[in-house]
Amino acid sequence: MSRIGEAFADGPAFVPYLAVGDPDYESSTAYVEALAHGGADVIELGLPFSEPVAEGPTIQGAVTRALDAGMTPGKYFEFVEELDVDVPLVCMTYYNLIYQFTTDDDERKGPRPFVERAAEAGIEGFVVPDLPAEEADPLREACDDHGLDLVFIVAPTTEGERLERIMDRVSGYVYVQARLGVTGARDDVSDRTDDALGRLEDWDVSEQGPEARRTESNGVPKAVGFGIKTGKHAERIVEGGADGVIVGSALVDIVAEGHREGRPAEAVAADLEAKARELKEGAASGYAQRVPEPEHT
């Protein structure tokens, strides 16, 4: 089992997201480290792409700030290398940046040079919102060759054959999209989260379909994201069956507010750490309340 898989092993995982370089390189380092201190089990590090089609206004803002401050794939990897955290790191970005990346040694377009460099820098997995299962084989293969996980998103609309196709290829965790739409913190928890978890659960227990990764990992954990804002949300979602919670916009909001108000990075970092703690604890409390499920092999 990968380090990412292990992060889900004992109790629900808290998976925060931040855009790297938002609002600048140094602050961003402090913020990511604060999340680790606050209890992050896995961290999704966004590599900003100019066309973030899957993101709502909050993360679009983060991406713009990071790009304006000069973030590039090269700097991103340096950032990862310099980070002082001990949790598995997932690179979240759009496919064109992966596809375009070349090094002096390797000028072929395609995902390999990027994956190699990411592995070298210490990245352990990927989430690529504009790369559906249908187009993912080259990246999946490169990841396999370097022992990296490739996380896929399962949307509220994902069903049947499509779900199978994804579950065949996913590793690390399944990113369960709690609602339709784009990223962004909400004040409520979507009803569709329960549906999605239900669907995944059915799928998990079913015996049919290719066994590849799934049997090997004994069921890929399910982390729920899109719209989670508070400890209460996290609690409800984990109580509803999630193996982890992914939180992005609620954290980026703190960064954005700090930036807008010109607050010192340490103060913002402290807020982030506190927020992380709230979310982590919410998840734990949800887990505690969970009706024990029959284990499945």
Add this chain to the structure above:
Amino acid sequence: MSRIGEAFADGPAFVPYLAVGDPDYESSTAYVEALAHGGADVIELGLPFSEPVAEGPTIQGAVTRALDAGMTPGKYFEFVEELDVDVPLVCMTYYNLIYQFTTDDDERKGPRPFVERAAEAGIEGFVVPDLPAEEADPLREACDDHGLDLVFIVAPTTEGERLERIMDRVSGYVYVQARLGVTGARDDVSDRTDDALGRLEDWDVSEQGPEARRTESNGVPKAVGFGIKTGKHAERIVEGGADGVIVGSALVDIVAEGHREGRPAEAVAADLEAKARELKEGAASGYAQRVPEPEHT
């Protein structure tokens, strides 16, 4: 021979034009009388129509001022009745006003009520710029019945059959349009005046064609208009063979300027009289210089 015809009998006639009611009823009376004092042989009295398509900006301005001051066909006839001048008066207006005019006694549309009322008021002839020979028979007949003249315009473009058609119907004088276009004072005399006079002369001497009015009046006099501004112009035109000169815009300019500058009506009237004298004298001097023509019966 009509009074209008007689006005051309001894020497060239000076035929001034003013819009009645410009800029108001009383001033207008003074102005017309001033023209008579200045030597007018015939006076064209414009009855303002809202769509003066044959007029340039100067006379359009006069028409607008007169209409704004409340001039109507009814007031026009009162004006004519009250005028204290001893020259024949020609009503110059557009056909719709003639066509629409009705009286309590006579509510039929068509030219008769208008012609009757005009004759009663002391008008002795008509010029109707938008009534070509082709449409003129009803008016011509009404005029005949009341012993009034109907003047037609001959344009630089009028030739051949058209010229005959006009000469067949014209009485009083032929209005020779000196140039193409609309009314308005000019700084030069059009070359086309001579052409037009030449054409008319040919026609005059020719023996062919219907003899109706022409033989009766022993040749209708030719008065030239459109653009005449100075005594010099009048001189050249009469020297060139015209039996009279028609002057409108150059006189209206004096009225307009007086109105613009708020000068007293008497002062303006004095200027008009002086201008009339200049034009009348120009015409006389042109006649004196004229190579004597062979007379025709």
Add this chain to the structure above:
Amino acid sequence: MSTSKFGEYGGQYVPEALMPAIEELEDAYERYVLDNEDGFMDEFRRRLRDFGGRPTPLQHAEQLSERYDAEVYLKREDLLHGGAHKLNNALGQVLLAKYMGKDRIVAETGAGQHGTATAMAAAHLGMPCEVYMGERDINRQRPNVFRMRLNGAAVNTVTVGRGTLKEAINETMRDWATNVEDTHYVIGSVVGPHPFPVMVRDFQAVISEEAREQVRERAGRPPDSVLACAGGGSNTMGAFHGFVGDEDVELYAVEAGGSSLEVDEEEGVAPNSASLSTGDEGVLHGARTKLLQDSNGQIMESHSVSSGLDYAGVGPELAHLVDEERVTPVTVDDDRALEAFHRLSQEEGIIPALETAHAFGFAHENPEQLGDVTVINVSGRGDKDLESVIEESAKRDLSAAPDMDVFDGGAGL
């Protein structure tokens, strides 16, 4: 000679200086248009097809048909090059001017549609062109002013009077009288001295020729009614001409009711353009016809929210057909026209000219008069009217208008 009169209407009431040109035009009309000399009509039809985009479709209007419980067909003159039926006439006349050896074109315009059509035709045929347009209309129809200029035409502003079509016609006649020898006046509607009314009608008759065939094909029968808005009446005559002989087809000429059918004699203003419905016989711009005039015969200032209908006269043939009770004149006021504009835009996806909207206003108010099958002539598209419509709609409380706030405020709007 072609006859110059329709009953007592029509004729040639113009300054003598123009008469020779009008006789020359009469001759050219008879030879080229009536007798297809030198293949004039063939060339005209070919250019109408290739340059103009004819035939225009006859479209079944689904939402309106349902709403009015009648089969409503739209004759889509809005799809003609330039955006209105006006090109049929402008192209015909500019081509005729070329055949006549003229080398300059003048035209008047109200809505700017005839001006743009003439400017386009003149550019297409390589003829210098000047267009007279009233100042008020210039402000109401700016896009058309730009279009004329871009097509290389000079646009001359007419500032006298209220600055609408009537004054523009006066001014164009003055230009023509000055330059008559080398210039042809491309008059914009079935008005003016003979032969303009018949000639313009003949050029526009292609509308009803096509529509008559198309409606038979589509509905399998003749229509019960044909509706067209009437300003000068060119699109009306174009839409009606082919049906005049079909006695069972009701022909509705929809005039601009403006703000009221009452007349202010004192001010010399008729706040409408309903010369067929409320006008009186008289002589204007070369023809005897029905006019908006005061009791003395002075022409009234007309009014309509649509520049293209804003005229105190109407074509003599149309006046005659009304007297003969072959054509029924009706009116639609500014408010109902604006509502019809919005309704057609939203329900059929066709933004009509404000002129055209009057015809739809009548259909909406009188669905029972349409019969089972009706043809409504979409005389033009509304691109030229966008700003006017927004402004005029904002002044009113119209049921059909979209929320106008978005046009004023909002980011970047």
Add this chain to the structure above:
Amino acid sequence: MSTSKFGEYGGQYVPEALMPAIEELEDAYERYVLDNEDGFMDEFRRRLRDFGGRPTPLQHAEQLSERYDAEVYLKREDLLHGGAHKLNNALGQVLLAKYMGKDRIVAETGAGQHGTATAMAAAHLGMPCEVYMGERDINRQRPNVFRMRLNGAAVNTVTVGRGTLKEAINETMRDWATNVEDTHYVIGSVVGPHPFPVMVRDFQAVISEEAREQVRERAGRPPDSVLACAGGGSNTMGAFHGFVGDEDVELYAVEAGGSSLEVDEEEGVAPNSASLSTGDEGVLHGARTKLLQDSNGQIMESHSVSSGLDYAGVGPELAHLVDEERVTPVTVDDDRALEAFHRLSQEEGIIPALETAHAFGFAHENPEQLGDVTVINVSGRGDKDLESVIEESAKRDLSAAPDMDVFDGGAGL
């Protein structure tokens, strides 16, 4: 299943939430469009004819033919309802959405032509419609904003980035991802994930189907060349598709050269929209294709004086045809496009869209490449561009522009 790739271009690079909708669309495309299930294509063609005004003419351009010593034919898509080729696609997709049981339409727009076409089609077919448009484009193409609103569509301003087409597409994808279950995204060009590129091409292919027949009829032979401007490439693919198999016909895709073909990596700006000529393979908006991007893969801000070409990507099929050397990509810069705009307006009486003007700019600069017979696709009319053209022309010293003073000063102008 229809193939989603053109060589290495194409594919389906979209968020998972959209994939089921895309699969559903693929299925609908195959059944309705390819197999004419339920008579979809018959209804589509009928509506294109009656509502849209098809067929559009192929016009022989007399002045240009003489000038370039070649028979120049113009395919007149500017006469299509709405004023551009865009309706072919918009009507097809909105109708398809109806067949699919969707009850809401979203679309992006650059020049506003696709937005207006979609708004018109949606009104015509009774579908609620929202259109996303960049703030900058809203200011460049105001008349089209008004038109969309009048047709009852909501226009949503996109303020991120430079506020042009790229950002509008991003935002529409976000809306679609949110409302995918009841909403169809009517994409405006041959871009996006499969099946959009093939489907949009098939809807637009009517242009070349007609033109191919028409030019044979008119010229008695196939053309030597076909020219079309390329933004996303829908009018290009529409104009080329029927000719791709005719190997002797040269196909020129004319891109916007903007102010320069040089790129400012530092600023992230490519002052042109020449993705075929200067772009690099990458993934954007659902497809692998040629893009304007920096060395890291960030998409550049493109630039063109014409909003409708102002896009950093291009359709994957077109990219493939360029790699195969079947299509020749060429560029025309802002200045030459503006000059061509004025030239066509003045000499042929057709005011083209600024997009379209690029194709004429190429013909003017390279008459020797046209061969003896050429077809130029007039993708749209320029009514939407009047203000931009006046503004942009005033900044430059253009040989072909009319004197612009009249637009500023002068009575009432």
